[in-house]
Amino acid sequence: LKELCLVFAIFQDFEAASNLKLKPKKSILIATVFEVSGWNVDMVRAWLRRHIPMWTNLLIRDSAKYLGCFIGPTAGCHQWTAAVRSMMRGL
Numbered sequence: 796l797k798e799l800c801l802v803f804a805i806f807q808d809f810e811a812a813s814n815l816k817l818k819p820k821k822s823i824l825i826a827t828v829f830e831v832s833g834w835n836v837d838m839v840r841a842w843l844r845r846h847i848p849m850w851t852n853l854l855i856r857d858s859a860k861y862l863g864c865f866i867g868p869t870a871g872c873h874q875w876t877a878a879v880r881s882m883m884r885g886l
Contacts, residue, residue, distance in 0.1 A: 796842050803847050819852040823859040825867040831857040 810816050829835050836855045843851045858867030865873045 796839065796846075799843075799850070800846060803850065819850050820854075823854045823856050824850075825859055826855060826857055827868055831855060 806817050858865050858870040858873055
C-alpha cells in the first residue's frame, strides 16, 4: 500500500496544475494483489485513514467499469453480463 502515497502525491500535483480534483466518493480503488473481503477492505481503510485520510472514502472493488469495459482481476465474469441480459430480453 505504500505505493499509494506516491500515487496520491501525483494526484496532488495534477490537482495543483489543472485545478481538477479527485472525488473519492466517486472513485474506485481496484484491488489487484489481495482478495476483496470485508476484513481486507477494513484493513485498507484503516491504512488509508492513517496515511491518506483524503482517500478514506474510496470505493474498494475487485473490478470496475471504465470507458465501457470492465477492468480488474474479476472483470471477465462481469464483461458480458449486460450483453447476455440484453440478448435474453430480445428472445
